[in-house]
Amino acid sequence: MVLVGINLPHYRQFDESYFDKEAGISADVSVIHFNENFWGDAFLQLPKTQEIKNVLKQSKRGIQITGENLKQIGHQIEQIIYAEGARKIILLMEVLMALGDSAEDNMLASMGFQHNFQEAEKDRINAIYNYSIAIF
Secondary structure (H helix, E strand, O other): OEEOOOOOOOOOOOOHHHHOHHHOOOOOOOOOOOOOOOOOOOHHHOHHHHHHHHHHHHHHHOEEOOOOHHHHHHHHHHHHHHOOOHHHHHHHHHHHHHHHHOOOOEEOOOOOOOOOOOHHHHHHHHHHHHHHHHHO
């Protein structure tokens, strides 16, 4: 499970075994998109929301969720998908707070990583990336 922040390039590719029907394995993919500022400018400035603000800041490097929190957070994400109204926001906040509590997470990009691609470069970068994936 990963949390990918704003402007961080991302692409997931599954091992070939996931496409083999006889292997009997599957991948479960759930995606939740949200704008980190959807709750307004003042919300993340509140003292009580600093944990959420820190998680969103770390997400700009990408966070791989591992360890004991993985199952709990996965369950909460599934609940977000099926929740209605304000319950979605409450569950999202709970997930972000659980991510802040986790000590076993791994950062995916280096500290100095900068995503500076222009819109016109995206197709070229994607072609290079797809070629690189194909040869490995």
